[in-house]
Amino acid sequence: MKKMAKLAAVLMAAAFTTNTLAADITLKLAHTWPKGFPLFATSVDEYAKLVNEMSDGKIEILVDSRNKHKAAFGIFDFVKSGQYDIGQSASYYYGGKEPDALFFTTMPFGMTAIEQTAWFYEGGGLELANEVYAKHGMEVMLALNTGQQMGGWFRKEINSVADLKGLKMRIPGFGGKVMAKVGAVPTNLPPGELYQALERGTIDALEWVGPSLDLRMGFHKVAPYYYTGWHEPGAELMFFFNKKKIDSLPAWAQSVLRNAAKLTGYKASTQTFHASLENWATIKAEYPNVKVKDFPKEVIQALKKANAELIAEEAKRGGLTQRIVESQAAYLKKARAWTQIGDQSYLNNIAK
Numbered sequence: 001m002k003k004m005a006k007l008a009a010v011l012m013a014a015a016f017t018t019n020t021l022a023a024d025i026t027l028k029l030a031h032t033w034p035k036g037f038p039l040f041a042t043s044v045d046e047y048a049k050l051v052n053e054m055s056d057g058k059i060e061i062l063v064d065s066r067n068k069h070k071a072a073f074g075i076f077d078f079v080k081s082g083q084y085d086i087g088q089s090a091s092y093y094y095g096g097k098e099p100d101a102l103f104f105t106t107m108p109f110g111m112t113a114i115e116q117t118a119w120f121y122e123g124g125g126l127e128l129a130n131e132v133y134a135k136h137g138m139e140v141m142l143a144l145n146t147g148q149q150m151g152g153w154f155r156k157e158i159n160s161v162a163d164l165k166g167l168k169m170r171i172p173g174f175g176g177k178v179m180a181k182v183g184a185v186p187t188n189l190p191p192g193e194l195y196q197a198l199e200r201g202t203i204d205a206l207e208w209v210g211p212s213l214d215l216r217m218g219f220h221k222v223a224p225y226y227y228t229g230w231h232e233p234g235a236e237l238m239f240f241f242n243k244k245k246i247d248s249l250p251a252w253a254q255s256v257l258r259n260a261a262k263l264t265g266y267k268a269s270t271q272t273f274h275a276s277l278e279n280w281a282t283i284k285a286e287y288p289n290v291k292v293k294d295f296p297k298e299v300i301q302a303l304k305k306a307n308a309e310l311i312a313e314e315a316k317r318g319g320l321t322q323r324i325v326e327s328q329a330a331y332l333k334k335a336r337a338w339t340q341i342g343d344q345s346y347l348n349n350i351a352k
């Protein structure tokens, strides 16, 4: 019996060794979100699984959440330095490291999700993003589009531009810059800190995503006014690849990593749309105290003016920045003409 047990132990050790060596390529990935965070983090877990499956077990991706690496907004540096091979986060969190990173998540008064996805894939957007990220030794791909985001949760009603003066709001990216220009005090906080900040009054308002992810955060318990959107009409998360690392891999592995990212981006965007409609139905049915509001015309016009001025200022940097601004403006104009005669006319027609 003793001999048998010894043999079994040897066999098990051998199996374990074989198993850990099964992957030819092991890559490390870090994302911004808490472990298991719906959609934003779970889609990354699905990506790792898909890559493993598509590569017949030859590529293994080890996923670290912010619970492990402790730096929600450290993804840019992690991947740039090669500490991690892959990242997943939002480009606009890194405007302080690379000003042009602000353009590749979503823009206030800009393209809707489908318009922007078309810009990225067919209108030269991804090439422009990769020109920017190549300067930092990275390559990016689309990871998940949230679709239309809500304008945020406010403790008090907003009736005029004066109500925005001094308002402390969590709002990242270009939307935050616009808010600052009309007198608000924008800040960025990672998702894990949002509820407490709003509850304690450290901030007066926040935007997070929309029904897909807001409901579980409980914001409706402390801020009853839920405003419709203007600042993030289609926010895109991205995969960041360390360029040197991905280019060093065999062609088949590069193809798996890139194509699995594409599939994940598509699936995760669909899942997010689905979560939005389900949760919106829940809000309507179960939370009658949530007051859904549009910002007054005066406020929207002030925000629009501030946005246009800020974009014009950015474009003055010339070169690549100017090319990005011009590319987005031209694509938006053309895409919107079709959206208006297509989707918008359809919705108008059937509402008659």
Ligand code: CA
Residues within 6 Å of the ligand: 149, 207, 208, 209, 232, 235
């Ligand atoms: Ca947001």
